[in-house]
Amino acid sequence: DSGVTQTPKHLITATGQRVTLRCSPRSGDLSVYWYQQSLDQGLQFLIQYYNGEERAKGNILERFSAQQFPDLHSELNLSSLELGDSALYFCASSVLGQGNYEQYFGPGTRLTVT
Amino acid sequence: GIQVEQSPPDLILQEGANSTLRCNFSDSVNNLQWFHQNPWGQLINLFYIPSGTKQNGRLSATTVATERYSLLYISSSQTTDSGVYFCAVPISNFGNEKLTFGTGTRLTIIP
Numbered sequence: 077d078s079g080v081t082q083t084p085k086h087l088i089t090a091t092g093q094r095v096t097l098r099c100s101p102r103s104g105d106l107s108v109y110w111y112q113q114s115l116d117q118g119l120q121f122l123i124q125y126y127n128g129e130e131r132a133k134g135n136i137l138e139r140f141s142a143q144q145f146p147d148l149h150s151e152l153n154l155s156s157l158e159l160g161d162s163a164l165y166f167c168a169s170s171v172l173g174q175g176n177y178e179q180y181f182g183p184g185t186r187l188t189v190t
Numbered sequence: 191g192i193q194v195e196q197s198p199p200d201l202i203l204q205e206g207a208n209s210t211l212r213c214n215f216s217d218s219v220n221n222l223q224w225f226h227q228n229p230w231g232q233l234i235n236l237f238y239i240p241s242g243t244k245q246n247g248r249l250s251a252t253t254v255a256t257e258r259y260s261l262l263y264i265s266s267s268q269t270t271d272s273g274v275y276f277c278a279v280p281i282s283n284f285g286n287e288k289l290t291f292g293t294g295t296r297l298t299i300i301p
Contacts, residue, residue: 078235109288119276121288134288164231170287178223178238179280179289184231 079103080182082167088188094155097185101148101169107131108150109170109179110142114163125150126172157189192217194279196292203267204300211262211295213277220280222253222260223289227274236262236275267299 079102089095101108110122112135121134125144136142139157144150154161164186168179193216203209213222221240225233237244237251239260244251248268253260264271274296278289 107287111289118293119278119289119291121290124288132288166233168289177287178221178235179287180235181225181233184233186231 078180078182080167080169080180082165082182082185084185085183086186086188088190089157090190091157091159093157093189094153095157095187097152097154097165097167097187099150099152099167099169099182101150101167102180105169105171105180106148107170107172107177108144108148109168110136110150110152111166111168111181112163113166113184114160119166122152154187159189162187162189192219192279192281192290194277194290194292196275196277196295198295199293200296200298202298202300205267205269207267207299208263208265209267209297211264211275211297213260213262213292215258215260215277215279218258219255223278224251224260224262225276225278226271227276227294229273233276264297267297269299269301272297272299 081100106127113119122136124132142152164184167182170177170179195214224236239253241255248265250263274294278291280287
């Protein structure tokens with residue numbers, strides 16, 4: 077158990093819908109990262125938050141947004157869902173936003189868009 | 191951006207065999223992580239290894255940063271070792287520590 081929690085574990089929804097994925101980082105970790113793992117793209121970085129502020133953006137679609145709340149949990153919002161958004165979404169956390177610190181991954185949320 | 195390549199892409203071994211997985215990266219890195227993704231999809235941290243050698247039970251890892259590669263050794267393989275092994279390196283650029291993942295090595299251990 078990495079100490080990072082994600083809910084829900086599985087999500088099945090229809091095209092055009094909107095979903096929210098939730099992540100709680102390890103106790104004491106200030107930085108949260110979101111990654112997407114799809115069959116054709118592999119594991120890709122989406123976005124990073126550090127202590128409530130957006131720190132870095134990767135290949136995140138405009139239909140996707142995220143935020144980190146004062147209690148440090150984070151939510152990833154996916155809207156106008158398409159079939160191609162079906163993937164495993166991981167959240168990771170690390171101690172600080174700078175420097176080289178190990179990232180720990182949650183169990184993931186498997187999203188299926190039908 | 192930095193390229194991360196893993197080899198071999200697939201490996202099928204009998205239980206009890208040893209294996210070596212390789213990770214090459216195209217630029218200097220300050221650290222490297224190895225992960226095991228089990229058949230249920232969970233990403234499990236194996237090693238955080240900027241340089242040198244670390245051991246954890248039947249697994250060990252060596253990173254030679256100056257030559258831009260890392261090796262993961264698995265000895266006396268068990269069926270529970272099956273899954274995909276990823277290496278990942280961070281891109282540190284004014285606080286951006288996103289991980290860039292390799293394409294993985296799929297390991298299948300046959301009883």
